Amino acid sequence: MAExxxxxxxxSDKEMALLGQYAAATRTRIVSSPNDIDxxxxxxxxxxxxxxxxxxxxxxxxxxxxxxxxxxxxVQNCKSLLLSKGIHPGQVYAATQAFIxxxxxxxxEDEFAKKQKGETNVSFSDQQRHLRDLVYEAxxxxxxDIHIQVRQTQTKIRMRQHGELKLFAEWSEKxxxxxxxxxxxxxxxxxxxxxxPLVPQDASMPLKIHSKDxxxxxxxxxxxGGFDMVMRILTTGSEHNATLEDLGYTKKQIDIIKMAMKxxxxxIIVAGPTGxxxxxxxxxxxxxxxxxxxxxxxxxxxEKVVEEATQVPVNTEKEDRSFASMGRAALRMDPDxxxxxxxxxxxxxxxxxxxxxxxxxxxxxxxxxxxTAIITRLVDMGISPVLLSDSSVLRCLxxxxxxxxxxxxxxxxxxxxxxxxxxxxxxxxVLGVDIINxxxxxxxxxxxxxxxxxxxxxxVAEVIWVDEEGRYFIQxxxxxxxxxxxxxxxxxxxxxxAIQLIQDGTCDPFDAEKVVGPINPATxxxxxxxQ
Numbered sequence: 278m279a280e281x282x283x284x285x286x287x288x289s290d291k292e293m294a295l296l297g298q299y300a301a302a303t304r305t306r307i308v309s310s311p312n313d314i315d316x317x318x319x320x321x322x323x324x325x326x327x328x329x330x331x332x333x334x335x336x337x338x339x340x341x342x343x344x345x346x347x348x349x350x351x352v353q354n355c356k357s358l359l360l361s362k363g364i365h366p367g368q369v370y371a372a373t374q375a376f377i378x379x380x381x382x383x384x385x386e387d388e389f390a391k392k393q394k395g396e397t398n399v400s401f402s403d404q405q406r407h408l409r410d411l412v413y414e415a416x417x418x419x420x421x422d423i424h425i426q427v428r429q430t431q432t433k434i435r436m437r438q439h440g441e442l443k444l445f446a447e448w449s450e451k452x453x454x455x456x457x458x459x460x461x462x463x464x465x466x467x468x469x470x471x472x473x474p475l476v477p478q479d480a481s482m483p484l485k486i487h488s489k490d491x492x493x494x495x496x497x498x499x500x501x502g503g504f505d506m507v508m509r510i511l512t513t514g515s516e517h518n519a520t521l522e523d524l525g526y527t528k529k530q531i532d533i534i535k536m537a538m539k540x541x542x543x544x545i546i547v548a549g550p551t552g553x554x555x556x557x558x559x560x561x562x563x564x565x566x567x568x569x570x571x572x573x574x575x576x577x578x579x580e581k582v583v584e585e586a587t588q589v590p591v592n593t594e595k596e597d598r599s600f601a602s603m604g605r606a607a608l609r610m611d612p613d614x615x616x617x618x619x620x621x622x623x624x625x626x627x628x629x630x631x632x633x634x635x636x637x638x639x640x641x642x643x644x645x646x647x648x649t650a651i652i653t654r655l656v657d658m659g660i661s662p663v664l665l666s667d668s669s670v671l672r673c674l675x676x677x678x679x680x681x682x683x684x685x686x687x688x689x690x691x692x693x694x695x696x697x698x699x700x701x702x703x704x705x706x707v708l709g710v711d712i713i714n715x716x717x718x719x720x721x722x723x724x725x726x727x728x729x730x731x732x733x734x735x736x737v738a739e740v741i742w743v744d745e746e747g748r749y750f751i752q753x754x755x756x757x758x759x760x761x762x763x764x765x766x767x768x769x770x771x772x773x774x775a776i777q778l779i780q781d782g783t784c785d786p787f788d789a790e791k792v793v794g795p796i797n798p799a800t801x802x803x804x805x806x807x808q
Contacts, residue, residue: 290724292345296371299347308343308372311379311410312434312446315339319406320384323362324355328381335380340367345374379413382487404459407452412493412508413486414445418727421510421552427453427474427503439681439731440552450503457506460495472497474504481578482508494578511578518560518583525736527774533673533742538565541613542636543672544629546620548645548654553678554736555642559616562640570613575603577618586616604628608637617641626658633670647771648676648739649756649763656754666752668745677738678771680778681788684732687720691786694718703797704786708776717782735783737774737792772796 296307308314314337320328324336334351335343340359344352347369356366383406415423415436422437423445432453434446448456454474461472465480472478479496490512497506521531537545545562547555563583566572572586577600579588589607592598601624604617608631620626620641632639645654651674656662665671691697697718705713722728741747741763750759764770769777771793778784790796 292374293724296345296347296373299371303347303369305368305370308370309376310414310446311407313376314341314343319403320380321364323364324359325384327355327358329384332381333374333377335372335377337367340365342366342369343372343377343380344369345372345377347371375417379410379417379487382413383409402459404452404455405463408456408460408464409484409486411456412484412491412510415510416486416489416491419733423508423510425453425457425506425508426500427457427506428500429502432456438727439729439734440679441681441729441731453503457497457504460506460508461497465495475499481511492578518564519557520564521558521561524554524558524561526738526740527769530675530738530740530769533740534562534675535565536742537673538562538638540638540672542633542638542669544633544639544641544670545673546641546643546651546671546675548643548648548651548674548676549678550644550646555677556618558675558677558736559618559640559642563616566614571611572614572616573607573610573612574616575600575607575618576616591618600625601628604632608632608635612637614638614640619643620658623659626655626660630660630664630670634667645676648674648741649760651676652751652754653756662752662754666748668748671743671751674741674743675738676771677736678792679734680737680775680784680792681731682733682735682783683717683719683785683788684723684726684730686725687723687730688717688782689720691716691718697786700786706798707796708779712776712780715782716779716786719785719788735778737771737778737789739768739770739774741768 300307306313318337318339318341321336321338321340328335331351333345333349334355336355336359337343342352342355346352352369359366411423411434418436418438420436420438424433424435424437424442426433426435427450429450431450432448433444434448435442436445457474458472460482461478461480464484465482474497477496477498479494482493482495484491484493492511494509494511495506497504521534526534534545537543547558547562549555560583563572563574563586566585568585572583574583574586574588575591576588577591579590589603591600591603596602600617600619600621604615604625605628607615608628615632615637617625617629617639618641620629620643625641629639629641643651643654645651652662652665655665691713692701701713719730722730726732743751746762747759750756750762760770775784775789775793776796779786779789786796
């Protein structure tokens with residue numbers, strides 16, 4: 278049989294070539310995802326134990342045989358076994374080992390559920406199975422969000438991978454509605470009595486797939502002709518909490534954050550747009566807390582489990598379980614460090630200030646576009662600049678975004694990329710010839726990156742240590758003067774950090790511009806010339 282990298286990993290070039298040869302010879306297709314088979318066609322129970330022993334073959338209820346080595350003796354043995362049971366064998370399809378592993382894992386989950394219930398003939402519904410297959414496929418591909426767009430005639434499934442939305446499958450309108458209903462009504466932490474596509478709804482959903490505890494956040498909104506549901510994958514049950522270095526922070530930025538984390542009191546604020554990895558950064562900071570310190574984390578919902586912390590879920594629909602009320606409750610629990618998952622309103626902002634002044638280290642997130650804009654946002658929430666300039670309050674301000682990294686196996690030198698040629702003169706005027714010579718662009722894609730040209734994403738961040746001079750600017754709300762002072766002292770903003778990543782060959786300039794703005798002489802000029 279062809280060599281495979283791992284039971285659920287990517288197929289090797291050799292295996293894919295053999296599968297392709299069989300598919301071409303039999304005029305069939307390669308089966309590699311749940312979308313390639315009938316949603317209602319599940320495992321044939323009579324054959325499942327035998328298939329599990331073989332590990333490379335799977336038989337569906339319809340009699341269809343999936344194999345990662347369709348010309349092997351195992352397939353012939355399978356047909357003989359089916360005939361001995363009085364079952365006529367169906368079509369044989371070439372399938373990837375990864376997908377067969379997924380199907381076998383799903384079957385094991387069914388068996389486990391039956392044993393737990395003491396039942397012999399009860400399993401997940403077709404919709405629950407389809408939901409799990411969809412989620413697991415997303416996890417395998419490193420997807421962050423699953424978008425289910427249900428309209429009058431069809432359902433589109435789109436997946437956000439490395440920050441970019443791509444069409445995954447098209448289903449019937451009926452199946453889309455059934456999947457959304459079963460997700461909200463049967464699978465969420467607090468299952469609602471009835472999913473209503475006409476009103477916005479949200480919930481968190483734990484799933485156990487392939488012995489992994491996967492957690493998702495669900496949200497739905499009505500749309501013309503139907504509704505949208507988005508499932509964000511929070512945890513996949515296998516990853517460890519990444520360090521700040523893993524995320525993409527520079528050594529100097531990490532030194533500043535560590536210095537702030539060692540302080541006995543004050544506020545550390547992580548800002549950024551939605552989906553920029555703020556919660557992941559908070560989890561990394563939580564790992565730095567001394568084991569002798571008492572840590573309370575107020576979250577909506579609890580996303581990444583941290584063993585040393587007391588993680589408290591909030592319910593924004595109930596006033597006595599909001600961020601502000603749970604934060605005030607945590608202050609009475611003798612904490613050393615308090616983490617408020619998100620500062621959404623004036624009450625929560627005042628809790629942060631109060632906790633800082635009364636001798637606690639506080640971490641929280643905020644939605645802003647720049648690190649210096651955190652001050653503007655807090656003032657907008659009703660916190661006075663005089664209070665913010667107090668030495669007991671703000672300690673470290675961070676703002677981050679995510680930039681795709683080019684796949685190292687298929688990336689090409691920037692100067693050889695045809696679609697970049699027209700922009701090189703502008704980039705050279707700002708970055709210089711040396712940087713352009715060392716820069717790399719996205720390639721055409723390869724098996725390693727699933728034909729995307731991207732190998733993942735890295736953080737591009739601004740980190741500010743709030744010093745005494747900075748407090749004067751904060752007190753006067755002089756953000757422009759503060760930024761000028763920071764730049765004079767070697768501070769890196771988003772633009773500076775993105776240039777470093779371009780120079781290192783880590784990021785495509787096109788991807789950098791989508792995050793930090795255009796790189797051309799006009800954006801660098803102190804005065805814009807209109808003529």
